[in-house]
Amino acid sequence: MKIAKIVLLIFVYLINFTGCQKKQHANLDGKKLLEQKCSACHNLDLPPKTFVDEKAPPMMAVAFHIKDFIPASNESEKIPKAIDFVKDYVIHPSKEKSFCDKKSLQTYGVMPSQKGNVTQEELQAIGEYMFEHYTIKNLTEAQAIENRLKKMPKGERLALQNNCLTCHRVKRDLVGPSFYQIANKYDDLLYIQERIANGSKGKWSKFHGAIMPSFRDKISLEDQEILAKWILQQK
Numbered sequence: 001m002k003i004a005k006i007v008l009l010i011f012v013y014l015i016n017f018t019g020c021q022k023k024q025h026a027n028l029d030g031k032k033l034l035e036q037k038c039s040a041c042h043n044l045d046l047p048p049k050t051f052v053d054e055k056a057p058p059m060m061a062v063a064f065h066i067k068d069f070i071p072a073s074n075e076s077e078k079i080p081k082a083i084d085f086v087k088d089y090v091i092h093p094s095k096e097k098s099f100c101d102k103k104s105l106q107t108y109g110v111m112p113s114q115k116g117n118v119t120q121e122e123l124q125a126i127g128e129y130m131f132e133h134y135t136i137k138n139l140t141e142a143q144a145i146e147n148r149l150k151k152m153p154k155g156e157r158l159a160l161q162n163n164c165l166t167c168h169r170v171k172r173d174l175v176g177p178s179f180y181q182i183a184n185k186y187d188d189l190l191y192i193q194e195r196i197a198n199g200s201k202g203k204w205s206k207f208h209g210a211i212m213p214s215f216r217d218k219i220s221l222e223d224q225e226i227l228a229k230w231i232l233q234q235k
């Protein structure tokens with residue numbers, strides 16, 4: 001099934017990109033630290049989002065070009081040296097050390113030292129996470145998923161992103177009734193939209209009292225309507 005495959009892909013994506021991977025420092029989470037200490041200036045998305053008035057290069061660009069330019073005699077030396085560079089640069093940044101090209105350096109200005117904001121142990125964890133996360137492989141996978149999502153009708157994408165598809169399929173009953181059945185039972189956009197907002201229970205005896213949670217606080221009114229329209233189209 002196409003949808004099942006995409007759900008699986010998203011699942012793999014979430015595991016890969018939410019930091020469930022092994023960590024050397026049991027108590028230091030490089031991903032969280034990066035968000036806390038660096039995201040005020042660097043965009044952390046993969047693929048990165050860029051802005052006209054951004055304060056710093058996206059973190060993916062930083063990671064990629066440190067890895068490209070760091071002098072190392074072989075591949076296995078590269079990452080430890082790149083991490084050492086980060087540990088030094090964040091505390092003692094300078095025009096001379098930066099691998100940024102001259103023009104970008106002029107636009108951004110040299111990074112202000114983060115001395116006092118972040119410790120060497122924290123930077124070790126940040127560096128390890130950076131070079132594990134910002135890789136060509138992860139970028140390619142993330143782009144493939146983005147492209148698949150972009151090609152979907154918006155309603156289907158919302159169903160996927162809001163986890164409707166963990167309980168519903170289009171044609172097949174799962175934890176809840178298929179969208180095909182729901183669309184055939186009701187021909188009422190507002191009713192369906194209201195069920196998405198408020199949740200449901202006891203309407204489908206076949207599902208043995210399983211409960212549909214409320215999505216009022218999770219999905220905007222506008223997106224609830226798009227979802228409801230998409231469900232009605234599944235007749």
Ligand code: HEC
Pocket residue numbers: 034037038039040041042055056057062065066085086089090093094097098099100105108109110111112114118126
């Ligand atoms: C106040 C804004 C700001 C914060 C906060 C910040 N940076 Fe930066 N950073 C910059 C700017 C601007 C540049 C680009 C100019 C330069 O290379 O110095 C940069 C460049 C870098 C570079 C060098 C890139 C290269 O290509 O040589 C590294 C490494 C880096 N940042 C890591 C970090 C890490 C890790 C954190 C969080 C601990 C962080 N930065 C927090 C503004 C910031």
Ligand code: HEC
Pocket residue numbers: 159162163164165166167168175176177182192195196200201202203204205207210211212213215227231
């Ligand atoms: C945890 C599982 C679960 C999730 C997640 C879930 N549903 Fe449901 N859904 C159910 C169950 C179970 C029912 C049947 C409940 C009942 O018997 O009234 C249901 C029923 C429905 C109904 C019909 C309600 C009625 O009055 O007959 C709609 C519409 C619906 N879901 C849409 C969605 C949408 C859209 C999403 C995502 C935003 C979603 N559901 C997420 C389990 C779920």
